[in-house]
Amino acid sequence: MLSLQTPRKLFEQARARLAQKAPAPATHIALGRRGERLAADHLRALGFELVASNFKLNVGRNRRGAVVQNEIDLVAYEGPVLCFIEVKTRRSDWYAAPEANVDLRKQRQVARAARAYRRLLGLQRAPYRYDVVSVILPPPDAEGREPAPRIELLRNFWTEDKFRKRRWEQ
Numbered sequence: 001m002l003s004l005q006t007p008r009k010l011f012e013q014a015r016a017r018l019a020q021k022a023p024a025p026a027t028h029i030a031l032g033r034r035g036e037r038l039a040a041d042h043l044r045a046l047g048f049e050l051v052a053s054n055f056k057l058n059v060g061r062n063r064r065g066a067v068v069q070n071e072i073d074l075v076a077y078e079g080p081v082l083c084f085i086e087v088k089t090r091r092s093d094w095y096a097a098p099e100a101n102v103d104l105r106k107q108r109q110v111a112r113a114a115r116a117y118r119r120l121l122g123l124q125r126a127p128y129r130y131d132v133v134s135v136i137l138p139p140p141d142a143e144g145r146e147p148a149p150r151i152e153l154l155r156n157f158w159t160e161d162k163f164r165k166r167r168w169e170q
Contacts, residue, residue, distance in 0.1 A: 035089025035135035035149075036073055042133065042151045048076040048083065057116045070113035074133075082128040084114040086157075089135040098134040099154055107158050132157040 024030070040050055052075040059070050074085040086106065088098035110130060118124050136150040 031091070031137065032087075032089050035137065036087045038135055038137075038149055038151060039085070039087045039089075039133040040074060042153070043074065043076055043085070046078075046153065048078050051075045051077060051082075055113075055117065057113050057120070059112050059116050070109045070116075072110060072113050072117065075117065080127060082118070082123060082126050083131050084110060084117075084128065085131045085133055086110055087133045087135060089137060091137060091139055093136055098136065099132045099157070102132050102157065104162075108163060111158075111160050111163060129156045130158050131155050 025033070036053065040053060044050060053073065055072045055075055056069055057072075058067050060068050062068050072084050073087040074083075076083045076085060086102050088101055090098045107130070114128065114130070118126065118128065132154045134150075134152045134154065138147045138149075140146045
C-alpha cells in the first residue's frame with residue numbers, strides 16, 4: 001500500500017516549480033516596452049486619443065502556408081485622422097536614428113496590418129496616416145542618474161503610394 005507522503009511530495013514539488021517566477025524579458029524587449037509606454041504618454045500629452053496598442057492581426061499566409069501575423073504598435077486618433085504608429089526605441093542615436101530602422105519591409109508590414117485593421121472595423125473610407133515615434137533612452141550617467149528620454153513624433157512618415165504598382169502609359 002502506497003503512503004500518502006509520496007503523492008503529496010510530488011504535488012508540492014510541482015506547485016513549487018509552477019510557482020517560480022517567469023524569467024525576466026530580454027533587455028531589448030524591456031527597452032521596447034518602456035519606449036512604447038513613453039511614446040503613448042507623449043502622444044496623449046499631444047492630444048492623441050489612443051485606441052489600441054500592440055494590436056496583432058493575422059494578415060495572410062506565407063509561401064509555406066504558415067499564418068503571417070503583423071503588429072501595429074499604437075493606433076490613435078488625432079482629431080478625425082486615424083494614425084497607425086510604429087515606435088522605435090534605442091539607447092542612443094550614435095550609429096543611426098531609430099526611425100532609420102523603419103525600412104521598406106517594416107512599412108509594408110504595418111501598411112498591410114493597417115489595411116486589415118481598417119477593413120475589420122469598417123474604416124476603409126476614414127482618413128488615415130502612418131507615423132513613427134522615435135524614442136531615445138540614454139543610459140544612466142556615472143552618478144546613476146537617468147537623463148530625460150528624447151521623444152520625437154514624425155507625422156506622415158510614409159504613404160502607401162510607394163507600394164502601388166505603376167502602369168506604364170504609351
